[in-house]
Amino acid sequence: MKAKQVRAQYTQEFKLEAVRQVSTGQAIAVVAKVLGIPKASLGNWVRQAGKGALSGAGGEDKAVKVSPEQMEIARLRAEVARLRMERDIAKKAAAYFAQDTLRGTPGFTK
Template sequence: MGRPSKYPTEFRTEAVRLVLTTDKSMAEVARDLGISDKTLAGWVRKDRAKQTADALPGALNEHERLELKRLRKEVADLKVEREILRKAAAYFAKETTR
């Protein structure tokens, strides 16, 4: 996982809103807020990508994506556990036939 953000989520959301709803350029908004224009551009790009993904028919919302990620990890863990149990069962079956 990456390092924690230097800026709170509310600040980033408000900065993106300013870029999208005002007549100011991205550089002007960044200068007014005291942040790098490259940083603000990254936030805007990420927000636009999220909006595009959410607008697709049948797209998952943020909570559904998090749930899907959690479930995929759980499935992977269960597959590892199943493989360990399968090998243990085979080992003990071989031991009892001796």
């Protein structure tokens, strides 16, 4: 027998912060992973925010309370993920150009 799944409920502040992170150019998948929420939920929130229809959870007393410190941690985790992605891209670009430079060097064989 399956245990009944409890749907997580989030405060409006949490939803708005998640949407704000996506609107600054971060990928929905990255933000969702960092915040620990389903990609589909975040995608729905982004769509709702675009229509001006984003609201908080069904009942504020039942909602998962997210403190300002938790929001800051989530924001910083998203920033770390973005910076790691940028670093990895820079590493790959540097390796590519190093290979290109070596190909022009006499005696280079591969």
